[in-house]
Amino acid sequence: xxxxxxxxxxxxxxxxxxxxxxxxxxxxxxxxxxxxxxxxxxxxxxxxxxxxxxxxxxxxxxxxxxxxxxxxxxxxxxxxxxxxxxxxxxxxxxxxxxxxxxxxxxxxxxxxxxxxxxxxxxxxxxxxxxxxxxxxxxxxxxxxxxxxxxxxxxxxxxxxxxxxxxxxxxxxxxxxxxxxxxxxxxxxxxxxxxxxxxxxxxxxxxxxxxxxxxxxxxxxxxxxxxxxxxxxxxxxxxxxxxxxxxxxxxxxxxxxxxxxxxxxxxxxxxxxxxxxxxxxxxxxxxxxxxxxxxxx
Amino acid sequence: xxxxxxxxxxxxxxxxxxxxxxxxxxxxxxxxxxxxxxxxxxxxxxxxxxxxxxxxxxxxxxxxxxxxxxxxxxxxxxxxxxxxxxxxxxxxxxxxxxxxxxxxxxxxxxxxxxxxxxxxxxxxxxxxxxxxxxxxxxxxxxxxxxxxxxxxxxxxxxxxxxxxxxxxxxxxxxxxxxxxxxxxxxxxxxxxxxxxxxxxxxxxxxxxxxxxxxxxxxxxxxxxxxxxxxxxxxxxxxxxxxxxxxxxxxxxxxxxxxxxxxxxxxxxxxxxxxxxxxxxxxxxxxxxxxxxxxxxxxxxxxxxxxxxxxxxxxxxxxxxxxxxxxxxxxxxxxxxxxxxx
Numbered sequence: 207x208x209x210x211x212x213x214x215x216x217x218x219x220x221x222x223x224x225x226x227x228x229x230x231x232x233x234x235x236x237x238x239x240x241x242x243x244x245x246x247x248x249x250x251x252x253x254x255x256x257x258x259x260x261x262x263x264x265x266x267x268x269x270x271x272x273x274x275x276x277x278x279x280x281x282x283x284x285x286x287x288x289x290x291x292x293x294x295x296x297x298x299x300x301x302x303x304x305x306x307x308x309x310x311x312x313x314x315x316x317x318x319x320x321x322x323x324x325x326x327x328x329x330x331x332x333x334x335x336x337x338x339x340x341x342x343x344x345x346x347x348x349x350x351x352x353x354x355x356x357x358x359x360x361x362x363x364x365x366x367x368x369x370x371x372x373x374x375x376x377x378x379x380x381x382x383x384x385x386x387x388x389x390x391x392x393x394x395x396x397x398x399x400x401x402x403x404x405x406x407x408x409x410x411x412x413x414x415x416x417x418x419x420x421x422x423x424x425x426x427x428x429x430x431x432x433x434x435x436x437x438x439x440x441x442x443x444x445x446x447x448x449x450x451x452x453x454x455x456x457x458x459x460x461x462x463x464x465x466x467x468x469x470x471x472x473x474x475x476x477x478x479x480x481x482x483x484x485x486x487x488x489x490x491x492x493x494x495x496x497x498x499x500x501x502x
Numbered sequence: 503x504x505x506x507x508x509x510x511x512x513x514x515x516x517x518x519x520x521x522x523x524x525x526x527x528x529x530x531x532x533x534x535x536x537x538x539x540x541x542x543x544x545x546x547x548x549x550x551x552x553x554x555x556x557x558x559x560x561x562x563x564x565x566x567x568x569x570x571x572x573x574x575x576x577x578x579x580x581x582x583x584x585x586x587x588x589x590x591x592x593x594x595x596x597x598x599x600x601x602x603x604x605x606x607x608x609x610x611x612x613x614x615x616x617x618x619x620x621x622x623x624x625x626x627x628x629x630x631x632x633x634x635x636x637x638x639x640x641x642x643x644x645x646x647x648x649x650x651x652x653x654x655x656x657x658x659x660x661x662x663x664x665x666x667x668x669x670x671x672x673x674x675x676x677x678x679x680x681x682x683x684x685x686x687x688x689x690x691x692x693x694x695x696x697x698x699x700x701x702x703x704x705x706x707x708x709x710x711x712x713x714x715x716x717x718x719x720x721x722x723x724x725x726x727x728x729x730x731x732x733x734x735x736x737x738x739x740x741x742x743x744x745x746x747x748x749x750x751x752x753x754x755x756x757x758x759x760x761x762x763x764x765x766x767x768x769x770x771x772x773x774x775x776x777x778x779x780x781x782x783x784x785x786x787x788x789x790x791x792x793x794x795x796x797x798x799x800x801x802x803x804x805x806x807x808x809x810x811x812x813x814x815x816x817x818x819x820x821x822x823x824x825x826x827x828x829x830x831x832x833x834x835x836x837x838x839x840x841x842x843x
Contacts, residue, residue, distance in 0.1 A: 239623075240624075240626070242626075291805050292805055298564065298570050299804050299808060301570050301572075301623060302804040303800075303804045305572065305757060306757075306797045306798070307797065307801055309754055309793060309794075309796065309797030310794055310797035310798050310801070313790050313791075313794045316790055317790045317794070432627065435627045435631075436631070439624070469638060469642065473635065473639070476631050476635040476638070477635070479631060480632070483620070483624070483628060484616055487616065487619040487620065
């Protein structure tokens with residue numbers, strides 16, 4: 207029974223991983239950039255929400271609604287001011303610039319908010335610990351359930367957005383071939399900036415939920431980036447739903463690992479990630495596949 | 503205009519011969535450092551040697567091999583850990599420090615078949631995860647006591663004065679040997695092959711470059727260098743806390759030094775290490791703003807001066823102090839013709 211419980215909790219944890227991973231996967235699919243500041247942007251959003259809640263006492267959900275457009279604007283700005291230029295310089299420079307950006311964000315957060323770990327849990331009342339019971343030994347936290355539902359809605363929404371809307375079509379076209387897309391009148395610079403804004407907004411949602419379900423601190427970003435990347439790679443950058451599957455696999459592995467040994471949580475997650483990556487390398491698949499190669 | 507026939511391919515110029523000679527003389531003079539330098543200067547120079555070593559290793563990987571690793575701290579940490587473990591088994595402390603570097607090289611060899619098949623960002627973060635995993639596994643060792651860490655107690659057998667001299671010599675020798683090794687490797691066949699791989703892996707393979715074997719040599723040498731840097735850092739600080747040694751900040755420092763000095767130039771990272779060392783000396787006390795400055799400087803260089811300080815000087819003046827490439831020189835007017843580094 208305890209193992210079944212760990213699997214169920216792992217699935218729910220996977221919802222959180224899918225939330226922080228989908229933006230990373232999306233950005234790689236469109237711009238072929240792995241944003242090493244991705245996790246830090248999520249933590250930045252969590253701190254912004256926390257600061258608003260702290261000063262005004264409003265609900266974190268309402269605060270998130272204020273922070274989201276800010277984070278979208280930040281993503282747009284990041285693309286136009288930094289990534290656009292570094293993309294032209296080849297595949298290595300975007301890694302270096304986003305790594306530098308990550309260090310700047312972490313230390314500015316530390317400068318502003320100090321080393322204390324924060325949490326949004328006190329601000330959401332009963333939701334932080336309420337649960338539904340399934341039988342006598344299995345409980346499903348309401349917050350964990352909510353996070354999973356948000357992940358499903360967000361991933362489904364992104365999928366629909368890409369499939370049905372004009373901007374979605376433009377994004378797919380630019381991801382396929384920016385030069386040809388320009389020929390038919392798509393402004394690829396604007397499309398890239400919009401994609402970056404969307405990616406940063408999704409990780410802002412992820413960071414805020416991290417704040418509700420646990421604690422966060424200025425240097426918590428890299429760990430979130432690693433979890434997000436692991437979810438993306440385990441699921442395979444093939445579709446949005448692959449990211450959810452990858453997050454769930456990672457969550458289950460970590461929870462089972464924790465059940466075996468106290469420090470098994472992280473070790474099992476990393477081991478599953480490396481095993482999947484190793485298997486893919488052995489199978490001869492070259493690099494990460496494009497997001498839209500199969501999904502579109 | 504019959505200059506065409508008089509073109510010559512050259513590697514050495516009088517300037518670069520003089521530069522290599524000066525550097526060799528400087529290294530020889532530095533070997534006598536403990537005779538005329540005070541304790542503080544010796545400690546500072548030891549740190550600088552570690553930085554030069556790290557910067558050169560990261561540049562060899564990324565600047566020449568196109569392998570951006572965010573996980574070189576894996577070797578830094580494993581080198582130090584191996585030295586502690588070997589010392590606990592009764593190996594003499596200084597041999598243990600050297601063997602720590604060898605263990606890091608062995609680890610790099612073991613990982614290479616997997617890691618070097620990853621590409622771009624996948625390699626970058628894959629290495630990072632490997633470093634995290636190794637950190638967690640080292641924590642499991644009872645000797646290390648988790649994040650509490652331990653110390654290289656055996657070093658207490660030497661008086662602080664002797665230790666300082668030995669550490670200094672060990673750092674100087676390690677830096678000298680590995681920088682010279684990378685210099686020799688890059689000037690040989692490996693240099694041309696590895697840069698061909700960096701620029702286009704498929705094209706290089708089609709010309710008969712053995713891609714994996716070539717990258718592996720560079721990866722193992724960089725593993726050995728970073729491992730030695732870790733053991734040297736252990737020798738100077740004595741205490742071993744896993745989180746310090748396996749921290750991603752080491753990679754941040756390496757990226758900073760290589761980028762600011764000039765990625766893909768041989769001289770650049772050495773200059774970058776000196777810049778980093780000076781910045782740390784002057785601004786390190788400002789703490790957080792210093793780190794913000796490091797990150798922002800790295801971003802600025804990556805965007806606006808991607809060839810770094812040295813690469814820019816080199817381009818403008820056709821300077822080549824430590825030539826690993828060739829230059830085309832016309833018979834009339836030995837102008838600053840450029841070849842690729």
